[in-house]
Each structure stands twice: as structure tokens, then as C-alpha cells.
Amino acid sequence: MSDRKDGSIYQGNARWAFHGLVNRPRFLFILLVMVTVAGCSAPTSSPPEPTLEPPTPSPLPASVTSALDSSATPGPITAATPAIVVESSQVPFTPTVLPPAVSLPMEQLKIFQPGPGSHVISPFRVAGWGGPSHKDRVQMRLLAEDGRVLAEGTTWLHVLEGIASAGRFYGEIPFEIQGVAEAGRLEISMYSYRDGQLSHLSTVDLTLLSVGSPLVHPAFDSPEKLAIFSPREESIIEGGRVVVQGAGWV
Numbered sequence: 001m002s003d004r005k006d007g008s009i010y011q012g013n014a015r016w017a018f019h020g021l022v023n024r025p026r027f028l029f030i031l032l033v034m035v036t037v038a039g040c041s042a043p044t045s046s047p048p049e050p051t052l053e054p055p056t057p058s059p060l061p062a063s064v065t066s067a068l069d070s071s072a073t074p075g076p077i078t079a080a081t082p083a084i085v086v087e088s089s090q091v092p093f094t095p096t097v098l099p100p101a102v103s104l105p106m107e108q109l110k111i112f113q114p115g116p117g118s119h120v121i122s123p124f125r126v127a128g129w130g131g132p133s134h135k136d137r138v139q140m141r142l143l144a145e146d147g148r149v150l151a152e153g154t155t156w157l158h159v160l161e162g163i164a165s166a167g168r169f170y171g172e173i174p175f176e177i178q179g180v181a182e183a184g185r186l187e188i189s190m191y192s193y194r195d196g197q198l199s200h201l202s203t204v205d206l207t208l209l210s211v212g213s214p215l216v217h218p219a220f221d222s223p224e225k226l227a228i229f230s231p232r233e234e235s236i237i238e239g240g241r242v243v244v245q246g247a248g249w250v
Contacts, residue, residue: 102247104223109190109202115219119181119207123174124214126186130200131157131166133190138169145183150175150208177210184208225249 109130114120126140136157142150151173159167173186184206192199204219226248231237 104227104247104249107202107222107224109188109200110219110221111186111188111202111204112219113216114186114204114206115217116204117207118204118217119209119212119215121209121212121214122176123172124216126155126171126173126188127168128188128202129166129168130188130190130202131159131164132193133157133199134193134196137191138171139187139189139191140171140173141187141189142173142175143185143187144177144208150177150184175208177208180210180212182208223249 109128111126111128113125113127128138130138136159138155138157139152140155141152144150153171153173155169155171157167157169159165175184186204186206188202189198190200191197226246228244228246230245231242
């Protein structure tokens with residue numbers, strides 16, 4: 001009896017242990033499903049996002065505000081408004097001697113000083129180059145704007161006798177005018193070797209001043225303003241008629 005009981009108890013315990021081993025995986029599976037369902041059904045709450053507020057601009061200083069207001073609306077121009085001086089961007093005028101379309105000989109009688117448009121006071125210096133001239137004589141004459149003769153005189157070419165026939169000349173011309181300023185013209189003349197008659201004439205326009213400071217412009221080497229091509233020097237003219245040809249520039 002006891003063996004049977006022990007055997008039945010052992011068999012019962014073995015059967016319970018077998019059922020326990022068989023049911024444990026099912027229990028774990030049910031438990032896992034319950035945990036998953038509980039996790040899915042639980043409400044999810046995300047952390048609140050921070051709210052960004054725009055920065056508040058700081059007020060401008062009073063000096064800057066007043067400057068902006070004054071620049072936006074300029075005030076009226078009065079006698080107390082300071083003057084604005086704007087310098088000219090133009091380049092000072094420089095005379096340029098352009099070559100003429102016709103080939104002209106170079107100037108035979110040149111006035112280096114004073115140049116065209118110079119302002120001169122009495123007396124003013126004259127300098128130039130020329131030649132040949134009869135007895136190396138050079139005649140100077142100053143005319144007013146109405147044609148009257150203000151001054152005249154004679155100077156001489158500085159040449160080496162027997163070696164050169166042309167050279168420099170110098171002179172000084174005094175004058176007197178009634179007004180403060182007046183237009184004038186300086187004439188320089190040379191004369192023919194053969195008969196002493198006028199052979200060449202050069203002029204320059206000036207402004208004559210009775211007061212003030214002189215303003216002397218330089219002169220430029222240039223071709224003859226007026227040249228005679230035909231008839232040539234020492235030509236023989238017959239028939240009572242002569243044909244003159246030449247060229248010039250202004």
C-alpha cells in the first residue's frame with residue numbers, strides 16, 4: 001500500500017511538473033502580449049516646445065534720431081547756410097598746334113615771349129628768333145584795339161657775321177593806356193636783304209593792363225600761318241599778270 005501511495009504521489013507530482021513545464025511558455029507569451037498591449041494603449045505625452053519671442057529693439061539715442069530726421073527733410077536755405085564750394089573737374093586748357101593739311105614751311109620769324117593771349121603790363125619784354133633781315137634789323141610795334149600805335153622801336157638779330165644769317169632778338173616795349181585793360185597786338189617785322197622792303201611779319205594778340213599782375217603764356221613752334229608758294233623768290237614776271245598761290249591756317 002505504501003509503495004502504491006508513494007508511486008501514485010510520485011506519478012502525481014510528475015504529472016503536475018509536466019503540466020507546469022508545458023504551460024510555462026504559454027504563460028510567458030500571454031504576459032508578453034499583455035505588456036505590449038498596455039504599452040501601446042498608454043497615452044504618450046511629448047515635452048512642450050519652447051515659445052520663442054521676437055527680441056525687442058532698443059530705442060535709438062536722441063542724437064541719432066535728430067540726425068536722421070534732419071537728413072530726411074533738409075531745412076530751408078537762409079543767409080546763415082554755409083556755402084558748398086565744388087571744384088571744377090575740367091583739365092586746364094592747353095593749346096595744341098595741329099599740323100596743317102598742306103605742308104607749310106616752318107615759321108621764319110618767331111615770337112617766343114609773350115605768347116598768344118598773355119596779359120602784360122608796361123614795360124614788357126619781347127624775345128624771339130628770325131632772320132635773315134636787312135642789316136639784321138628787327139622792327140617792333142604795339143597797336144591798340146582801335147589801331148593806334150602805342151609804342152614802336154628797333155632791335156637787332158644776334159648773329160655771327162659771315163657765319164649765320166638768323167638768330168635771336170630781344171627788346172622791351174613800354175606803353176600807356178587810359179583804361180584798366182585793353183586789347184592789343186604786337187607786330188614784329190623783318191626786311192629784305194636786297195632792297196630793305198618788308199619781307200616778313202609776325203603778330204601776337206595780347207591784353208594790355210594798366211594795373212595788376214602780368215600773366216605770360218608760352219609760345220609754341222609752328223609752321224608759317226601764311227606761305228606763298230608761287231611765284232617763288234627772284235622769279236621773273238612777264239605779260240603784265242601774275243598768278244599767286246599759297247596756303248595758310250588760323
